[in-house]
Amino acid sequence: MSIENNPAPPGAVAVYDERQRTILRGELAGLVAMTVLALGGVIALSMALADWRGFQGWRADSTYNYAGVQQINFVEYLNRQKQAIAQPSVEALQAYNVWQQKNPQTVNVQVLTQYLGPQYNTTAKVFEYMSKYFTPGVGQSCEYCHNLENFAAYDKPQKTVAKAMLIMQFELQTKWIDSIPRPEGQPLYQLQCATCHYGKAQFWNTDQKNVPTIENLAMFGIAGGGNPTQYDMKHYGITLNGKPPASYEIVDDKLLAARPDAKGEVNYFQVTATKDTPPGLNDTYRNQAAMYHMNTALAVGCDFCHYGGYFKSYVLQDGTFKWPKSQARHMLGMVQDIAINWFPQMPKADPTRGDLAQPNCWMCHRGHVVPPGAYTPGEGEVPQKVSDPQIKPLVDLPVPAPKLPPQ
Amino acid sequence: MATEVYRESFERRTKTVRYLRFLEGLADTQVGPIYLGMWGALAFFSYLLCVFITAIGFGEQVGYNPIRFLRELPVLTLYPPPPSAGLRMAPLQEGGYWQLATLFLSLTLVFWTIRIWTRAVANGLRPMVPIAFSAALFLYAAIYIIHPIWVNSWNEAPPHGLRGILLWTNHFSVKYGNFYYNPFHMVSIFGLLGSTLILAMHGATILATLAYGAHREIDEIEKSDEGTHRAQLLWRWVMGFNATAYSIHQWALGFATLTAVAGAIGVLLSGPVEPDWFQWACRADIVSGLQKACVP
Numbered sequence: 001m002s003i004e005n006n007p008a009p010p011g012a013v014a015v016y017d018e019r020q021r022t023i024l025r026g027e028l029a030g031l032v033a034m035t036v037l038a039l040g041g042v043i044a045l046s047m048a049l050a051d052w053r054g055f056q057g058w059r060a061d062s063t064y065n066y067a068g069v070q071q072i073n074f075v076e077y078l079n080r081q082k083q084a085i086a087q088p089s090v091e092a093l094q095a096y097n098v099w100q101q102k103n104p105q106t107v108n109v110q111v112l113t114q115y116l117g118p119q120y121n122t123t124a125k126v127f128e129y130m131s132k133y134f135t136p137g138v139g140q141s142c143e144y145c146h147n148l149e150n151f152a153a154y155d156k157p158q159k160t161v162a163k164a165m166l167i168m169q170f171e172l173q174t175k176w177i178d179s180i181p182r183p184e185g186q187p188l189y190q191l192q193c194a195t196c197h198y199g200k201a202q203f204w205n206t207d208q209k210n211v212p213t214i215e216n217l218a219m220f221g222i223a224g225g226g227n228p229t230q231y232d233m234k235h236y237g238i239t240l241n242g243k244p245p246a247s248y249e250i251v252d253d254k255l256l257a258a259r260p261d262a263k264g265e266v267n268y269f270q271v272t273a274t275k276d277t278p279p280g281l282n283d284t285y286r287n288q289a290a291m292y293h294m295n296t297a298l299a300v301g302c303d304f305c306h307y308g309g310y311f312k313s314y315v316l317q318d319g320t321f322k323w324p325k326s327q328a329r330h331m332l333g334m335v336q337d338i339a340i341n342w343f344p345q346m347p348k349a350d351p352t353r354g355d356l357a358q359p360n361c362w363m364c365h366r367g368h369v370v371p372p373g374a375y376t377p378g379e380g381e382v383p384q385k386v387s388d389p390q391i392k393p394l395v396d397l398p399v400p401a402p403k404l405p406p407q
Numbered sequence: 408m409a410t411e412v413y414r415e416s417f418e419r420r421t422k423t424v425r426y427l428r429f430l431e432g433l434a435d436t437q438v439g440p441i442y443l444g445m446w447g448a449l450a451f452f453s454y455l456l457c458v459f460i461t462a463i464g465f466g467e468q469v470g471y472n473p474i475r476f477l478r479e480l481p482v483l484t485l486y487p488p489p490p491s492a493g494l495r496m497a498p499l500q501e502g503g504y505w506q507l508a509t510l511f512l513s514l515t516l517v518f519w520t521i522r523i524w525t526r527a528v529a530n531g532l533r534p535m536v537p538i539a540f541s542a543a544l545f546l547y548a549a550i551y552i553i554h555p556i557w558v559n560s561w562n563e564a565p566p567h568g569l570r571g572i573l574l575w576t577n578h579f580s581v582k583y584g585n586f587y588y589n590p591f592h593m594v595s596i597f598g599l600l601g602s603t604l605i606l607a608m609h610g611a612t613i614l615a616t617l618a619y620g621a622h623r624e625i626d627e628i629e630k631s632d633e634g635t636h637r638a639q640l641l642w643r644w645v646m647g648f649n650a651t652a653y654s655i656h657q658w659a660l661g662f663a664t665l666t667a668v669a670g671a672i673g674v675l676l677s678g679p680v681e682p683d684w685f686q687w688a689c690r691a692d693i694v695s696g697l698q699k700a701c702v703p
Contacts, residue, residue, distance in 0.1 A: 024614060024617060045481075235501075271582055272584050273583055273682035275682055279490060281578050284581055285574065285578060307700055309587075315700055317699065
């Protein structure tokens with residue numbers, strides 16, 4: 001190219017050099033500005049997204065930290081929710097005193113005696129249980145369930161429901177919680193009314209769930225950013241009773257259908273491919289939706305349960321067994337059991353209300369590793385397995401063998 | 408303000424040059440001429456169709472509400488058909504939009520490559536730019552077309568959408584047992600980090616030699632003690648050897664294409680050849696200290 005080889009007119013090169021320096025200065029300024037803008041943009045966007053997805057801030061409430069678990073109890077949980085702990089009303093206490101004078105021995109107590117022992121044949125002992133667990137747990141005074149003239153009668157539907165709930169609670173405790181895989185020395189917690197109810201009688205219902213407003217979603221612990229929208233679920237093939245559910249919360253048709261294979265292994269959410277894995281990523285999308293739910297429900301990161309290098313594994317690289325993963329797998333079995341066997345047959349106290357919503361991890365855990373609503377270890381009597389529960393499971397679901405560390 | 412001699416030389420090359428004064432401080436101010444041509448036109452229209460189909464798919468999800476569209480843009484997604492559809496055409500709402508958008512996106516990229524190729528040839532250049540671009544095209548094809556066809560399901564291809572593509576990246580890795588253990592992914596990352604390193608070294612070196620007239624390329628290459636010579640001396644001092652003004656570009660091209668090509672191979676082998684890269688790493692014995700997590 002001859003043009004470039006022509007000598008430039010005098011002075012032109014100096015002007016050109018100066019111009020290049022201007023450009024360089026501009027470029028440096030541009031680089032700095034772009035970096036600042038990009039950082040600012042990312043921060044602003046994530047703040048906007050967090051807000052808009054209804055971030056509730058309960059992660060900040062978590063008492064779990066990676067240095068150790070600081071467990072809060074039910075009272076502390078209610079404090080943080082600015083919720084008062086329910087007390088029996090004065091009339092109820094007066095009525096109870098009258099009743100107790102007349103009936104020092106119980107009249108019609110069936111469940112407590114069956115699971116906890118004959119000490120519940122005395123009215124005073126039952127009263128203790130009622131005022132310690134029933135009233136604070138459900139957030140209602142005695143007259144919500146009882147006819148104050150006759151504590152033994154079942155003339156309020158709430159009492160019928162409460163009895164069914166009590167049986168369910170003991171059955172779940174003996175079938176699942178007692179057998180949760182546990183390292184040596186980890187205390188055994190127990191279910192109580194508060195573990196699900198957290199001081200509210202009505203808290204978990206399809207009426208609320210089917211209106212997926214931010215508040216309702218947050219209530220079910222499913223407003224976090226990782227959750228799929230209904231549109232997503234349609235495409236991931238996630239259905240509940242054949243239809244895409246209003247919001248994703250663990251229980252779907254595939255979870256309900258999961259059963260042990262020939263080796264006694266259940267596949268709830270496994271996705272890591274083998275030679276025989278069918279093509280498609282939909283199951284992986286579903287798996288991750290479930291995992292985000294667990295993260296949110298327990299307010300932990302994936303590595304609380306997993307070795308992040310290989311999610312399929314139950315051990316860390318140094319061979320340490322990941323107890324939480326095997327506990328969580330056990331919990332998946334429990335959630336499946338509640339969804340198939342218990343919630344569908346619970347009686348209704350209030351005919352205007354819809355059905356119970358599907359159970360999920362948030363229902364009990366509420367952003368804590370151990371549900372604050374559970375009995376603290378050693379607090380109450382441990383229920384015994386009974387051979388003839390008054391309410392039986394609808395389907396005989398096998399309990400998958402727990403994953404334990406290789407010996 | 409710009410020097411007359413250089414402006415003159417530009418103007419002799421083409422009559423349609425424009426100078427945008429407001430860009431003067433930031434970069435060169437020359438804009439245009441742009442060449443459209445048949446391949447350019449084809450690429451443009453096929454991209455327009457792709458964008459149009461995507462916009463309809465997104466629009467349906469937000470009821471054609473522009474406010475919702477803007478607010479939800481990061482999560483709006485066109486999904487590929489379900490696994491049950493295999494490689495068949497799917498109804499629009501169940502992956503058909505994705506199939507059409509992907510078809511036109513693929514055509515766009517092919518047309519665009521041909522366009523660069525024909526323009527390079529017309530300009531009397533070796534077709535290095537289209538060759539480099541086809542490395543990226545190969546990665547695209549591996550992910551969106553060849554792998555799905557190999558495993559017989561469009562469902563394995565990434566959805567279209569900001570969040571969708573990120574989710575796919577995670578999920579593809581999760582399904583195939585952690586991509587970090589995929590040796591081709593390792594090589595790809597080597598190329599990626601290598602090419603950014605080389606680009607940064609090169610860019611900084613050229614800027615550093617500005618005072619010696621690095622921008623006056625011919626002069627300064629010919630005269631000793633000028634920018635290029637000092638730049639090369641700098642790297643010999645620092646690391647014992649240097650690239651030449653020519654070979655640095657070979658390095659850059661090599662590393663950058665390696666990124667895409669190795670990545671594409673890694674994607675292609677996932678599934679049919681190796682379903683679980685962590686287990687591959689176990690067999691290859693490169694998980695030192697992690698064997699406890701290997702399946703016996």
